[in-house]
Amino acid sequence: xxxxxxxxxxxxxxxxxxxxxxxxxxxxxxxxxxxxxxxxxxxxxxxxxxxxxxxxxxxxxxxxxxxxxxxxxxxxxxxxxxxxxxxxxxxxxxxxxxxxxxxxxxxxxxxxxxxxxxxxxxxxxxxxxxxxxxxxxxxxxxxxxxxxxxxxxxxxxxxxxxxxxxxxxxxxxxxxxxxxxxxxxxxxxxxxxxxxxxxxxxxxxxxxxxxxxxxxxxxxxxxxxxxxxxxxxxxxxxxxxxxxxxxxxxxxxxxxxxxxxxxxxxxxxxxxxxxxxxxxxxxxxxxxxxxxxxxxxxxxxxxxxxxxxxxxxx
Numbered sequence: 001x002x003x004x005x006x007x008x009x010x011x012x013x014x015x016x017x018x019x020x021x022x023x024x025x026x027x028x029x030x031x032x033x034x035x036x037x038x039x040x041x042x043x044x045x046x047x048x049x050x051x052x053x054x055x056x057x058x059x060x061x062x063x064x065x066x067x068x069x070x071x072x073x074x075x076x077x078x079x080x081x082x083x084x085x086x087x088x089x090x091x092x093x094x095x096x097x098x099x100x101x102x103x104x105x106x107x108x109x110x111x112x113x114x115x116x117x118x119x120x121x122x123x124x125x126x127x128x129x130x131x132x133x134x135x136x137x138x139x140x141x142x143x144x145x146x147x148x149x150x151x152x153x154x155x156x157x158x159x160x161x162x163x164x165x166x167x168x169x170x171x172x173x174x175x176x177x178x179x180x181x182x183x184x185x186x187x188x189x190x191x192x193x194x195x196x197x198x199x200x201x202x203x204x205x206x207x208x209x210x211x212x213x214x215x216x217x218x219x220x221x222x223x224x225x226x227x228x229x230x231x232x233x234x235x236x237x238x239x240x241x242x243x244x245x246x247x248x249x250x251x252x253x254x255x256x257x258x259x260x261x262x263x264x265x266x267x268x269x270x271x272x273x274x275x276x277x278x279x280x281x282x283x284x285x286x287x288x289x290x291x292x293x294x295x296x297x298x299x300x301x302x303x304x305x306x307x308x309x310x311x312x313x314x
């Protein structure tokens with residue numbers, strides 16, 4: 001295996017691994033196996049963060065749970081566990097345990113890289129798993145595959161998510177057209193913990209036929225996805241003139257997608273500059289509700305796939 005092109009490890013997100021195919025390139029970081037940059041020609045497909053910056057949700061992989069766990073507490077296999085609270089405002093544990101840890105390179109080619117990490121027992125998650133993330137450029141876009149293997153002696157709870165922010169070149173997302181092929185949305189309380197579901201029909205959150213985002217504030221999880229004959233669902237973001245768009249392809253294991261209009265990011269300059277389209281295998285608080293939760297037995301592996309399919313202006 002040849003070491004991929006990389007930058008020095010003193011950067012906040014560690015070594016930077018670049019893959020290319022034709023005029024497309026993607027950069028994945030050592031810390032979190034984070035997708036820091038993806039470009040086709042002169043166009044950013046995702047909103048990148050600078051190599052001098054610490055990763056802060058942009059492009060991160062969320063294992064062993066996406067989104068929030070209420071009070072950081074859950075019960076699994078008869079045992080109550082308490083995770084560290086890292087979202088104090090919502091009094092929640094958020095976005096898993098691997099996004100600020102270093103991953104190792106396991107496989108590499110010019111157009112593909114696979115990184116791996118071993119997660120050992122820790123307070124609130126006393127389980128052992130091995131996770132791998134493969135990023136591979138194809139002619140139609142960037143394809144991502146996750147595999148999580150239970151390396152321990154007891155079953156473990158698992159959810160997977162990803163947190164990329166997408167752009168089609170406009171200053172704000174307001175005039176962008178969004179399509180979310182979903183019949184149902186999750187309702188939430190003031191701490192963004194799901195309280196139930198509701199149909200999207202006849203509401204402002206109904207994007208299944210595609211419409212302008214406008215000034216609508218979105219931090220909304222969708223489910224009951226409409227799929228093609230291959231089992232894939234497609235969330236689409238498109239520029240106002242229709243010249244640029246990006247499709248986010250979700251396989252059957254991604255039953256949920258969170259849409260976030262980035263109104264509350266720490267830097268006001270980034271508010272509504274990009275749209276987070278977050279593939280998720282389960283919704284927030286699944287460790288408590290069991291909704292969409294994967295229970296992985298010792299030695300078993302759970303695999304999920306998604307893809308970014310861009311169509312930049314010619």
